[in-house]
Amino acid sequence: MVDLHAHSTASDGTLTPSELIARCHLNGISVIALTDHDTLAGAVEAARAGLHWGVEVIIGIELEIEYPGPGAFHLLGLGLRGASAELETLLRRIRQMRRRRNQQIAQQMRAAGIQVQLDEVAAFAGGDILARPHFASFLVERGVVRTPQEAFDRYLGDGKPFWQPKQAVTLAQAAAAIHSAGGKALIAHPMTLFLSINSLAKRVAEWQQQGLDGVEAYHAGARLTDCRKLEAMADTLGMLVSAGSDFHGPERRDRWLGHSAEGIPIDDRFAEGFARCPVNTSEELHVDTR
The missing domain is CATH 3.20.20.140 (Metal-dependent hydrolases)
Structure with a gap:
């Protein structure tokens, strides 16, 4: 295989x-x-x-x-x-776009009354890439939701309150x-x-x-x-x-x-x-x- x-x-x-x-x-x-x-x-x-x-x-x-x-x-x-x-x-440019998006997600969370700093979310990441699953783990740890899937269903999925569109590069x-x-x-x-x-x-x-x-x-x-x-x-x-x-x-x-x-x-x-x-x-x- x-x-x-x-x-x-x-x-x-x-x-x-x-x-x-x-x-x-x-x-x-x-x-x-x-x-x-x-x-x-x-x-x-x-x-x-x-x-x-x-x-x-x-x-x-x-x-x-x-x-x-x-x-x-x-x-x-x-x-x-x-x-x-x-x-x-190209990867440096993508990481810069990702950092801006993560900052926007954190701002949305704070506006909803959830106190969060990006370094707290980064604790759930094993590398240099911080993504929505790590925000989901943070929300579980804070007791906002019970599971990562619930975090996406209620807050982080496309069109949900904490969702932010992701910038991308051309093919x-x-x-x-x-x-x-x-x-x-x-x-x-x-x-x-x-x-x-x-x-x-x-x-x-x-x-x-x-x-x-x-x-x-x-x-x-x-x-x-x-x-x-x-x-x-x-x-x-x-x-x-x-x-x-x-x-x-x-x-x-x-x-x-x-x-x-x-x-x-x-x-x-x-x-x-x-x-x-x-x-x-x-x-x-x-x-x-x-």
Whole structure:
């Protein structure tokens, strides 16, 4: 089995990169792509753990792309060599936008009578990325809600009182940055764009001209019949195909490491065509975490 979409505490996952790789070893997963949101901060730790456990690591990332909606357009970068100068510049810009959004969320919470400082929320983050799940954990700890899901349902979900729109980058910008770091750019969980397969095929053909290399055809939450159509669509366009769980931690019972749509195991063939971590020792892997 393999898995080309997983998160760690470097962004909004609940396992550290080392714990994630160890779990891959225990679960019989031979190749894993670490695709944290907006950061490569977990890459070196993942690479070291991969060497220890005999798990091949693909360095990846997940970025949010400007999209008028409905739905969300996320882009995977797979097979990165590290952080190129162009990718570093883009990630610094994204982190600045994320900090502004987090400040706005905190302001909304204070306006509602919940006293909060960002460093208090940061205590729930395992890395340099502070996101809505960390605000949810803060609200649980303060007794405002009982569960993180309740925090999203009542306060943090799209359109809820503490929600703030997230600024994003263009597909062309993100794809170019990924390519500059030696990676491939694939649309993540495309069914979350809420388009029909025919409409999606037309858009993907357009996005291919802007640097899109492939499609995560098999992903959690999708119907297997749709996934097969997505793979056929990508094949017709001569694009890469990947599959992933979008694993964030064992707490999410609907996303199992090494499994995708309808809980099917992810076949080894999906890891073909994506470069593994290109070093024998992780000391050579350059990432930017500023």
